[in-house]
Amino acid sequence: MALLLSVILSSIIYKGSVSGLSEPPGCTEAWDYVEVRPGAHMFWWLYYAESQAAQYKDLPLVMWLQGGPGGSGTGFGNFEEIGPLNRDLQPRKTSWVQTASLLFVDNPVGTGFSYAERPDGFATDVATVASDMLVLLRHFFTLKSDFQSIPFYIFSESYGGKMAAAISLELTKAIAKGSVKCNFAGVALGDSWISPLDSVMTWGPYLYTTSLLDDYGLADVNNAAQQVKQAVAKQDFLKATELWSVTESVVEQNTNGVNFYNILKQEEDGKLGSSEGESFISLLARRHIYPLHSQSLSELMNGSVRKKLAIIPQNVTWGGQAEEVFSKMAGDFMKPVVDVVDQLLTAGVNVTVYNGQLDLIVDTMGQEMWVKQLKWEGIPSFNKLRWTPLDDPVSPGITGAFYKTYKNFAFYWILKAGHMIPSDQGPMALQMLKMIVHQD
Secondary structure, three states, X not given: OHHHHHHHHHOOOEOOEEOOEEOOOOOOEEEEEEEEEOOEEEEEXXXXXXXXXXXXXXXXXXXXXXXXXXXXXXXXXXXXXXOOEOOOOOEOOOOHHHOOEEEEEEOXXXXXXXXXXXXXXXXXXXXXHHXXXXXXHHHHHHHOHHHOOOEEEEEEEOHHHHXXXXXXHHHHHHHHHOOOOOEEEEEEEEOOOOOHHHHHHHHHHHHHHOOOOOHHHHHHHHHHHHHHHHHHHOOOHHHHHHHHHHHHHHHHHHHOOEOOOOOOOEOOOOOOOOOOOOOHHHHHHHHHOHHHOOHHHHXXXXXXXXXXXXXXXXXXXXXOOHHHHHHHOHHHOOOOOHHHHHHHHHOOOOEEEEEEOOOOOOOHHHHHHHHHOXXXXXXXXXXXXXXXXXXXXXXXXXXXXXXXXXOOEEEEEEOOOOOOHHHHOHHHXXXXXXXXXXXX
């Protein structure tokens, strides 16, 4: 009965206005839950592309994966970054829905409106995250069979990139076996936690060159980072996660509270030093989960959005399990997935890396370090290329980004943007999307 109800719900196209939240102008939407494991439920929300020049069947499908882990794509990615409406429910001029259909998925289980019925329902590593997503995608492409032939891209941000890499590899294998029917066209890794150690080890130099550390501060941050490196070398990843948190505290103390997501901003609370008795996991969650769950966004998602969706269980609160999602993945945080990117490139999958100039948590220096060390046969040729400048779409003649591409690999350097590129540089992010999906 539950399965039948799920199929019925998911086959409906939801329209209309509920409690002040109207359907985005011109948009057709659908949403549903998928039980990916017993007691583990994942929520997805689809916006069909709306373009005056083409039908949705002639445009790609983009799945957006948020970071955290525990950040909600249906919430933050949708209303703060690329969805048709912003947090104030006004049309977004730089929404990606004008270029592609958008599939937001709250993953891992427990994120956003997704939920686990019991403690063992949460994922503890990216392998489980990937297998859960494969169940959801198999369900989605079976249900929405008209999308099976449409080019399908996975775009991601932050920890979402780490998950996206693992998901893409498993999806490629599933397509080859015939267990999932879709036209997988590529993955884009935005400010992604692909090689955590390379990020942590470059924080000091990056902050020093941007005048946010003095010589003493540089020494303090580098010393703390070295401790992380030693723990990773010993494969003690939980200890490495704890030392990562310590290193962040050293950064905050020496920069008077620099914002890890955009170095031109400052933490609203100044230095976020841990309170007495607070675990390092709680402190990390406060730094990296709470910014994705602002009070205004939480009120929107648990208010008018929840009422509009009409299928959220009574005992489920948007973001209510986010910190548990985060803590369950603690042993996975500092593990790299560079080898997964290598496998994707070798398999011929189109891979794009894009990064914001002002991001600290995943600074561009760190991204370039792991990219240059890829074992993919095309990387020596890629590394020899000069980048090409791109004009800012809003200010012709002003450089908004640089990029270079070789065979099935591309890298975009987005200027004047932090960790959340679509929020900081919406027009440039939209232009990049069009280039990646070959519409520009």
